[in-house]
Amino acid sequence: NILKLLLKSLDREENDFYIHIDSKASSFDEMMLDGVLKKSNLNFVERKNVKWADYSQIDVTLDLLQSAKSNNNYSYYHLLSGVDMPIKSSQYIYNYFENSGKEFIGISSWDNINYVSCRVKHYHFFTKLQAFRSCKFLKGIDRLMQYPQNFFGIDRTRGSKLVFCDGWQWFSITNSFCQYVLSQKEFIKKTFYYALASDEIVFQ
Secondary structure, three states: OHHHHHHHHOOOOOOEEEEOOOOOOOOOOHHHHOOOOOOOEEEEOOOOOOOOOOOHHHHHHHHHHHHHHHHOOOOEEEOOOOOOOOOOOHHHHHHHHHOOOOOEEEEOOHHHHHHHHHHHHOOOOHHHOHHHHOOHHHHHHHHHOHHHHHHOOOOOOOOOOOOOOOEEEEEEEEHHHHHHHHHOHHHHHHHHOOOOOHHHOOOO
């Protein structure tokens, strides 16, 4: 019901929606949203099993961007969750972004930059397991595995000129930045496939 309200609140001719429904949401029927939109187009991307703190979150984000970019050269691409609600009118939001040309990507404090670097430079294998989110044992093993990796000098970012920082998964990006991101898909997968919570790092 919240998703329906979200769609209705942003339903306008200038907007289209691209939705990913997690494959674990077996009870969700796409027909539930049939007829909700009167002006916007609604598109679904292939369902995938998304896991917490795992690369699969980046994977579906790239799927959404690719699907949208293939259909149109939009001025902006906004990544929202299915339970977001706008606090401004759709007209206000449209006017705000119409002549902005800026990228809106949240970046948190630089105080934790060493922690963020460890999330990328070390291998984090357990994010591939569905139980990782709720299992303290797996999280503990993941943290312990950083010590032998440090000891043996494992650093997947060695030689990289990038400074890794984190922030928020949700964003509003321009068409040119979307195009750049999609051109870097191979680099993104190579860099972040074994990272921890990489969806909060990749765009930053």
